[in-house]
Amino acid sequence: MYLTKEQEKMLEGEYGEVVSKMMRLLVRLGEVYNAEKMIPVTSVQVAGVSYKSIGDAGLEFLQDIAKEAKVKVLTFLNPAGMDLENWKEMGISEEFAKKQLAIIEAFKKMGIVISATCTPYLAGNLPRYKQHIAWSESSAVSFANSVVGARTNREGGPSALAAAITGYTPYYGLHLDEKRQPNYIINVNVDLKSSTDFAAMGYYIGKEIKNKIPYFVGIKDADVDDLKALGAAMAASGAVALYHIENITPEANEVSIDGLEKIEFGKEELKETYEKLNSGEEEDIIIFGCPHASLNEIIKIARLVEGKKARKPFWICTSRAVKEIAERMGLDEIIRKAGGKIIADTCMVVSPIENLFSTTAVNSAKAAHYLPGFCKQKVIFKRMEDLLR
Amino acid sequence: MKGRTIYPGKAEGEALVSKEPIGFYGGIDMKTGIVIEKGHELEGKCIKDKILVFPCGKGSTVGSYVIYGLKKNGVAPKAIINKETETIVATGAILAGIVCVDGIDIDKIKTGNYVVIEAKEKEAEVIVK
Numbered sequence: 001m002y003l004t005k006e007q008e009k010m011l012e013g014e015y016g017e018v019v020s021k022m023m024r025l026l027v028r029l030g031e032v033y034n035a036e037k038m039i040p041v042t043s044v045q046v047a048g049v050s051y052k053s054i055g056d057a058g059l060e061f062l063q064d065i066a067k068e069a070k071v072k073v074l075t076f077l078n079p080a081g082m083d084l085e086n087w088k089e090m091g092i093s094e095e096f097a098k099k100q101l102a103i104i105e106a107f108k109k110m111g112i113v114i115s116a117t118c119t120p121y122l123a124g125n126l127p128r129y130k131q132h133i134a135w136s137e138s139s140a141v142s143f144a145n146s147v148v149g150a151r152t153n154r155e156g157g158p159s160a161l162a163a164a165i166t167g168y169t170p171y172y173g174l175h176l177d178e179k180r181q182p183n184y185i186i187n188v189n190v191d192l193k194s195s196t197d198f199a200a201m202g203y204y205i206g207k208e209i210k211n212k213i214p215y216f217v218g219i220k221d222a223d224v225d226d227l228k229a230l231g232a233a234m235a236a237s238g239a240v241a242l243y244h245i246e247n248i249t250p251e252a253n254e255v256s257i258d259g260l261e262k263i264e265f266g267k268e269e270l271k272e273t274y275e276k277l278n279s280g281e282e283e284d285i286i287i288f289g290c291p292h293a294s295l296n297e298i299i300k301i302a303r304l305v306e307g308k309k310a311r312k313p314f315w316i317c318t319s320r321a322v323k324e325i326a327e328r329m330g331l332d333e334i335i336r337k338a339g340g341k342i343i344a345d346t347c348m349v350v351s352p353i354e355n356l357f358s359t360t361a362v363n364s365a366k367a368a369h370y371l372p373g374f375c376k377q378k379v380i381f382k383r384m385e386d387l388l389r
Numbered sequence: 390m391k392g393r394t395i396y397p398g399k400a401e402g403e404a405l406v407s408k409e410p411i412g413f414y415g416g417i418d419m420k421t422g423i424v425i426e427k428g429h430e431l432e433g434k435c436i437k438d439k440i441l442v443f444p445c446g447k448g449s450t451v452g453s454y455v456i457y458g459l460k461k462n463g464v465a466p467k468a469i470i471n472k473e474t475e476t477i478v479a480t481g482a483i484l485a486g487i488v489c490v491d492g493i494d495i496d497k498i499k500t501g502n503y504v505v506i507e508a509k510e511k512e513a514e515v516i517v518k
Contacts, residue, residue: 156453
């Protein structure tokens with residue numbers, strides 16, 4: 001693998017042991033995946049932030065890095081295990097909070113933006129078409145590649161961090177145009193009526209095609225929230241990092257679909273997926289915002305509940321940035337009066353909700369995938385309107 | 390069988406085989422090494438000291454930290470064998486120093502088989518006894 005003089009220096013430890021260790025990881029990955037060289041990246045998303053997810057091993061790993069190294073490019077952070085300001089209100093223990101804040105402190109010391117969101121593209125870290133970036137967070141990777149047309153592999157939390165600290169990533173996989181060609185055509189024969197329907201389809205397709213690239217035909221329209229839900233689900237049940245949709249996503253016209261195997265997705269498959277993702281009878285709480293809710297989703301929820309009391313208490317998880325605007329618009333007031341709460345910096349998967357609830361209702365297939373195992377929850381999976389009705 | 394080395398080293402032990410992909414984050418408990426993903430074919434099984442065989446990774450990009458944490462907590466597999474190792478599993482294996490190879494026809498390995506791996510810098514050999 002070709003390295004520039006600067007990269008050689010990094011590797012050999014001229015910029016300290018941490019930079020060298022990070023470069024060694026990237027070079028190893030580059031050699032394994034036959035990268036000819038490193039390329040500069042201009043945006044990074046770092047996953048692995050919740051103490052619940054990375055534990056003491058992760059905390060120590062990050063503290064060691066923070067002692068010596070700072071990031072070189074715009075770097076945003078995934079959600080933490082709690083609302084970083086209102087964690088007591090969430091019922092988080094002092095012990096958990098202490099560890100979580102130590103993790104945040106380490107990231108801050110590295111110069112990372114404490115955005116604490118899985119939707120950086122809605123909060124101030126938006127790459128352009130064909131820009132080379134190094135993102136972790138499987139749902140954000142899918143969004144950046146598919147909806148924006150930026151170029152990133154599915155980085156692991158530490159390899160994204162290594163790219164942030166060195167400013168480089170190995171040039172392989174989805175950075176190359178020829179690796180962005182689809183492997184399957186997905187024939188959509190059902191009218192998808194909400195982002196939850198898109199999520200259910202994503203869950204089904206992710207399981208079917210694992211780490212391959214789908215090309216959807218038959219989708220008439222999809223907004224950003226639908227696409228966010230679709231990508232998140234395929235990246236949870238499978239390892240889909242890029243999808244194309246005819247007439248909707250930017251690279252759909254640039255790729256070839258000749259001779260690809262076809263997979264049908266219709267009414268039956270949709271129904272079957274809803275049934276599969278439902279394991280609960282009656283929820284203790286309803287949680288929206290996996291991935292983090294957009295402002296438009298919060299507006300929709302506020303309209304649905306305005307002047308009413310929701311059937312059950314509900315949370316909406318989002319970024320601090322979006323929450324601020326929602327507050328300014330009085331949406332949080334409407335939501336609070338209806339029995340809801342807007343929670344920032346965290347979500348139902350990475351916070352320790354198993355200590356608070358046993359059945360959770362969601363409109364996200366990604367959340368429905370992770371909640372049973374990692375959070376010991378029974379799950380109810382329905383459309384937003386049906387959950388609040 | 391010949392394959393590609395993701396992280397070099399020698400390892401041998403009993404195979405634990407999954408035909409389904411594994412998502413380490415949310416799929417395996419970092420403290421115990423037990424598979425916790427509901428409905429996964431390995432649910433309830435412990436990966437500690439096994440030669441863990443699966444087609445590819447899936448799911449969260451935090452999986453790399455889980456692999457690293459499994460090693461720190463002393464419950465990591467002795468080695469990982471994949472059909473195709475993706476970046477998340479590779480990153481975890483490299484950081485944790487777990488022997489990892491891919492490009493292997495994993496259908497030829499059954500749970501309980503005794504497997505010997507010799508992974509050199511680039512190429513790896515996997516012998517099923």
